[in-house]
Amino acid sequence: MRQEFDKSLTSLKSVFQFVQEFFSRERVDASHRYAVDLAVEELFTNMVKYSPEGTQAIVIQLEKKDQCLEIRLTDFDVESFDPTQAPEVAIHSPIEERTPGGLGLHLLRKLFDTMEYEYIDRRSRIILKKNLEVT
């Protein structure tokens, strides 16, 4: 399934509806819903906040192949931002040293098997994969 969304946080409601439609159509077990909602929200909001130069719609693609779930988000006419190179979050630091930054990507690394990044002709694409047989 593929859908385009206006590059704005107000699109989040439609993004979550799209995920719900995908789960119904592909009969994906509801236990995976939290991870997929989190993935599309974290990546979508990062594109909205950190790549504001591109004004085209963001494309989200969700696919299930055998027992592998694949999520792709594509942002157009933007500078490169490679989330696979983002630094690890120091989750064991004392609270006075903790900052909220980077937690979204940190969680996606925990919840998904792979995260890939492509940047071609100012098109930025992030691909997450998850084996659905492992909960």
Next chain:
Amino acid sequence: MFAIEKGGNGEFILSGRLDASQSGKAQELLDTVSASQVLDFKDLDYVSSAGLAVLLRTQKRLMSQGDGLKLVNVSKHIFDILRYSGFDQVFQIEQSD
């Protein structure tokens, strides 16, 4: 939809989905907390990093004065997210049955 209501025992009951579009509303409400506070998550379905940021900012402010948030009735999914974020070390957390 996300909401915070005051419960009968002084606790705050959070409900719905605490995502990036709702985190401003949550921060505004939690900024009014000035002492230790129980947050009941029994009706909370989802929290993203934007919601975690609100919790962390509030906890840092309260702990600097010797107070803190206690999170109760936390579902398994949300507990996993809190644990992966290291929040089980900085919050008092009680999971739901």
